[in-house]
């Protein structure tokens with residue numbers, strides 16, 4: 001059991017713990033509605049991609065997460081340790097897919113509604129202090145994100161030292177798996193851009209900054225800093 005527990009990643013532990021606490025009264029995960037229309041992000045991201053990405057891809061992560069959690073609870077009820085361990089990767093992957101996409105939708109907003117505009121405040125100040133300018137930060141994020149082998153995410157995070165950081169995670173791994181708080185995620189899976197950009201993903205990375213909801217990112221930064229101080 002000790003060995004098995006050590007193999008748990010942070011995400012699986014969190015999800016397993018919440019499943020255990022909620023037990024039979026746990027509610028199923030659901031896909032959150034978008035705060036905007038499917039065509040909000042055009043021409044940077046088409047309505048076609050948004051509809052597929054949100055309604056199909058995200059929905060599949062949620063459906064698979066619910067199934068895996070049900071199976072986990074059933075294995076737990078039977079004290080079936082091997083059965084629980086066998087579900088960790090499915091819970092991690094689909095739980096990460098759910099959490100990461102939930103952040104991603106909030107990180108985005110149309111250009112006409114303020115997309116791409118970083119206003120004065122603590123986050124802007126910190127970006128300038130660490131990276132010199134927003135432009136230079138975007139180059140760091142784009143460079144690292146373009147270097148992902150296979151599928152994954154590029155992230156602006158607050159690291160455990162309270163500094164901004166740019167990291168990538170593979171597949172649906174979450175920044176919390178390495179102790180970082182996610183502020184802004186860039187979905188680098190092919191499903192996020194291929195219908196619009198084909199194989200030219202660097203154009204997707206370049207354009208996505210036009211539809212970043214910096215108000216949301218700044219709020220996440222303020223919240224994360226406050227949490228560190230407490």
Ligand SMILES: [Fe+2]
Pocket residue numbers: 053057101187189191192
């Ligand atoms: Fe995605």
